[in-house]
Amino acid sequence: MTTATATSPATLASTTAPSGNKLWTLYLRLTCVPVLWGGTFIAGRVISAHLPPATAGFIRFVFATLALLAALHFTEGLRAITRITWRQLLGTMALGATGILIYNLLFFTALSVLPAGRTSLIIALNPVVTLLIAAALLGDRLSATRWLGVALALLGVWVVVTRGDLSQIAQSLGKGELSMFGAVCAWAVYTLLGRKLLQGLSPVLATLWAAIWGTLFLGLLALRDIPHVHAASFTPEVWAGLVFLGVFGTAVAFVWYYEGIRQLGAARTVVFNNLVPIFGVLLGWLILGEALSVSLLVGGVTAVAGVFLVNWVKG
Numbered sequence: 488m489t490t491a492t493a494t495s496p497a498t499l500a501s502t503t504a505p506s507g508n509k510l511w512t513l514y515l516r517l518t519c520v521p522v523l524w525g526g527t528f529i530a531g532r533v534i535s536a537h538l539p540p541a542t543a544g545f546i547r548f549v550f551a552t553l554a555l556l557a558a559l560h561f562t563e564g565l566r567a568i569t570r571i572t573w574r575q576l577l578g579t580m581a582l583g584a585t586g587i588l589i590y591n592l593l594f595f596t597a598l599s600v601l602p603a604g605r606t607s608l609i610i611a612l613n614p615v616v617t618l619l620i621a622a623a624l625l626g627d628r629l630s631a632t633r634w635l636g637v638a639l640a641l642l643g644v645w646v647v648v649t650r651g652d653l654s655q656i657a658q659s660l661g662k663g664e665l666s667m668f669g670a671v672c673a674w675a676v677y678t679l680l681g682r683k684l685l686q687g688l689s690p691v692l693a694t695l696w697a698a699i700w701g702t703l704f705l706g707l708l709a710l711r712d713i714p715h716v717h718a719a720s721f722t723p724e725v726w727a728g729l730v731f732l733g734v735f736g737t738a739v740a741f742v743w744y745y746e747g748i749r750q751l752g753a754a755r756t757v758v759f760n761n762l763v764p765i766f767g768v769l770l771g772w773l774i775l776g777e778a779l780s781v782s783l784l785v786g787g788v789t790a791v792a793g794v795f796l797v798n799w800v801k802g
Contacts, residue, residue, distance in 0.1 A: 525766025550733025587701025607767025643790025
């Protein structure tokens with residue numbers, strides 16, 4: 488999944504400090520994670536020009552599920568897949584419906600009409616929306632600094648969406664922007680559901696089961712796309728994008744990210760999420776030739792600064 492600037496539903500109880508000679512490798516991997524997550528917007532942009540959202544999401548998560556099975560084999564053993572209660576199984580079904588089915592349908596829909604860099608800056612609102620929903624529905628309290636971060640992030644995305652003309656917000660919200668905001672909300676629900684439903688499951692196992700459910704749901708929807716999908720749609724670029732999304736953008740980045748949480752703790756690891764929209768914009772410019780407008784840069788810097796405050800400050 489595309490986990491840019493989002494937190495996992497499953498939490499790790501403790502951290503294990505890495506030895507000095509392994510610390511630099513860990514930080515290198517954590518720096519690569521936002522590069523991979525930023526790259527998901529480039530791959531999604533390429534794929535969405537050729538495949539319907541449900542079909543694209545289904546094939547992506549076939550690859551992701553296989554990669555996560557491999558990750559489980561090397562970390563906990565494949566037998567761990569059966570160590571799940573009925574309550575947890577239903578919980579992962581809810582995660583598959585929100586964080587994979589709904590999120591991917593909206594993610595690919597947005598990228599079919601929006602530039603990758605612009606989309607990556609909108610999705611930077613993930614932690615902000617998650618905190619706001621938690622505050623509204625679960626009674627979580629936010630510090631003044633975090634509220635400032637929320638305001639800055641919203642202002643930055645507002646600048647990006649309106650291309651600098653803040654009075655034109657209504658006219659600037661089209662199919663792509665609304666789809667991406669919907670994807671942000673779906674991921675926020677995914678995160679908050681996981682906080683309540685998945686106590687006791689490791690991140691790899693929780694995400695694997697969510698991926699299994701999500702792949703099933705997306706596959707059922709993809710059946711209706713069969714008459715409209717042709718072999719010519721599966722160009723080498725599309726296959727490369729699907730493999731990248733499933734293996735590197737989901738499984739590899741996920742394992743590296745939660746290895747960072749295990750060894751460094753969530754507070755130090757989550758800061759790396761701030762780099763995701765930066766790499767999304769840069770890769771969109773370098774690979775797809777997307778324009779770097781003043782409003783995109785100013786809004787992006789403002790949004791990233793806001794997300795940084797939200798992630799950095801506790802409470």
